[in-house]
Amino acid sequence: MAAKANSSSLVISNKSKNELVTVEKAYINWVKMHASLKPHPVFKKANNKFKTCLTIKVSKNPKLGDFVTVQKAINAVPATNLCRVVIFIGAGTYREKVEIPKTKAYMTLVGAGADNTVIEWDDTADRMGQSGRQLGTYGSATFAVNSPYFIAKNITFKNNAPSPPSGALGKQAVALRISADTAAFIGCKFVGAQDTLYDHLGRHYFNNCYIEGSVDFIFGNGLSYYKDCHLHAISNNSYGALTAQKRESLLQETGFSFVNCKVTGSGALYLGRAWGTFSRVVFSYTFMDKIITPRGWYDWGDKNREMTVFFGQYKCSGPGADFGGRVSWSRELTLEEAKPFISIDFIDGYRWLPHFSW
Template sequence: MGPIKSIRVSQSGQSQFKTIQSAINTVPMQNSQWTHIQIAPGIYREMVTILKTKNCIYLEGASSNLTIVESDGHMDKHLEFPTLNSRADNTVAKGITFKNTYNDPALRGDENHKILPALAARVQGDKCAFIECAFLGVQDTVFDRSGRHYFHKCYIQGGIDFIFGDARSMYDECTIMFSMGKEGPKDMGGVITANKRSSPKDESGFVLKNSNITGNGIGKLTLGRGYGEYSRVIIANSFLGDVVSPQGWVAWNGASHEGNLTYVEEGCTGPGADKSKRVPWMKHLSGNQLQQFTDIKLFIDPEGWISKLPIQHS
C-alpha cells in the first residue's frame, strides 16, 4: 500500500466535503491505498455506504460523543437500510457514533410504534476494525455479517439480537448496554447475541472479553440465542450485571440440537455471573481450548493485520 491519502469532512464549510458519503464517493473502485477520512464534530444525518470495491477506508471522528452519524432506516421487505453499510475489506472506524433512530418513539412521536429491525451498522468484509465507536439501536443494532472483525473499547446498545450475524468477531473491552430505548417497552426481556453459525466447519463466532454487560434497570436479557444450529458465543473475563437472566442462553433455532451450540462463560464476575441456574447444555472450556478463542492472534489475527492498520489504539 502507498502513502495514506487524507480527506476532511466538516459541516461548517471549512473542508471540501460536507457529508461523509460525498467523501467516500471520491475513493476509487478497487482501492488499495489507505484513505483517511477525518470527520469534524457534528451530527451527520445520512446513511453511509462503503461499497465492496472501496477497500482501505479509515473513518475517524473527533470522538463518539462529538461525531455522530444517524438515520432512521429499517428492514423493509427483506431490504436493509443501516446507518453504516460497510461491505469492503480493510475498513476502519474510530471515534464515531452510528445511531439508528427508527425505534425511538420519543423521536417519532408515536408511543404505539412497533419495534422493527433497524440497523446502526452492517459490517461485511474481512479485516475490519472499530475503535472507540458507539452503536445505538434497539433491534438488530449491529449486523456482524461476515469476515473477521475487531471491536475495541466500543459501546453497543440495544434490546433484541443487537449483535447478530455470522462473522468471526472479537469484542474487546466493550460496554454492552441492554436498553429498549428511552421510551421503549418497560417489561420486555431481550437478547444480546444471535450468532448464525450453520455447520461445524463454519468459522463464525463471537467472542466478548474484558467487557462490561449492563442494562438500564428495566427487564432482563439472555446472553445469546441460536440464530444458527451451531451458534457459537464465548464470554470471558467480563463483568455481568444483574440484567442477565439466570438461564443465560436460549436454544431458539438450535432447539433439539443443543449439543451443537457452543455457549461459554469463563472467568466472569458480577451479580449476573452466577452459573448455577444456567441452561444445562452450556459448555465449559479451559486451557488451550479457551485460548483459541480469547487469543486475538489465534482467533482473528494470525497474520498480524491489526498491527498494520493506520491507527493507534491503547
C-alpha cells in the first residue's frame, strides 16, 4: 500500500507541474500579445460614437426637465439607437429600478455630481419578481446596462438593502450590473453591501470611482480597468473579499486590473476570491489599509484553483500591502509581468474610450 501511495503522489505531483507549466506558457504568450499592442481577438472591433445627436433632461421638478424619472427618459430613446444620446440627470434621489436594453447603444448619462444625483433601489436575490420567481443576483440590480458603448458620469448607483449577517443566503444586492462591452464610468459611486458591482461581461473602464461593499463587492467575468478608484469595505464578517473574478478557462481574456487605487474600511478582507478556475486580478500602485488579511487571496475552497489563478500585486503600499504573508500561489510582479495590466490597453482602451479618459 505504501508503494502505491508514493506512486500516486508522484503522478499527482507531475500532473500539477504540467498544469503549472501550461498556465505559465499561456501567461507568457498573453504578455507577448499585449506587448505588440494588438486588440483582444475574442472581442469585436470597437466602433464608438461621441457626436451627440439627441439630448434629454431628467429633473425631479417637471418644469425643468423632459422627464421626472430616468427609466422614462431611456424609454424615449429610439428602439434601435445608432447615435450618441446624452441624458442629463438633475440633482435628487431617484428611487427607481432602471434597465437599458441591448438595442439602445451609445448612451451617456450625466449627473449633477455623484453626491447630488442618486439612483437607488433595494432588491435582493431572494426577492420575488413579477414572474413569481426569485430575482437572483442578476435581477437584483438597481441599475442594469445591457447595451454597448455606455458612459456614466457623476452619478451614484445604490442598493439600499442592509448588509446581511454572516452566512445569510439570497441577500446579494447589486447596485449596478454591466452586461455589455465597451462601457465607461467616470466619477461615479457604487454603494451597497454584498455584491455591489456586478462587472458581468465585456470591456469596462472605471475612473475616479468610489465602490463600497462587504462581500465580493466587485465581481463577475468582465475585462476591466479600475484607475484612481476608492474601494471601501463595510464588512463586519470574519472575512469578506474585495473581488470575485470569474474567468473560467485559458481562452477567456478577462480579468480585473486596479491601478493607483485606494483600499480602506472595516473588517478583514481578501483582495480576491477565485470564483472562476482561472480567476485573474492584479493590484498595482495601490494603497491598502490594514483591513487586508496577510494571506491576501482565497482559493474558494478548491486547492486545484491555486494552480490556475493569476493573482498579483505590483508596487503597492500601506499596512495591508506587505507581500511577506501572502499565499504562495500569488505573485509579486516584476515590471515586465505588470506591464499588460497598468495601461488602458489592458482593455483596448485607446480604441474605444473618449480621448479625455486617456
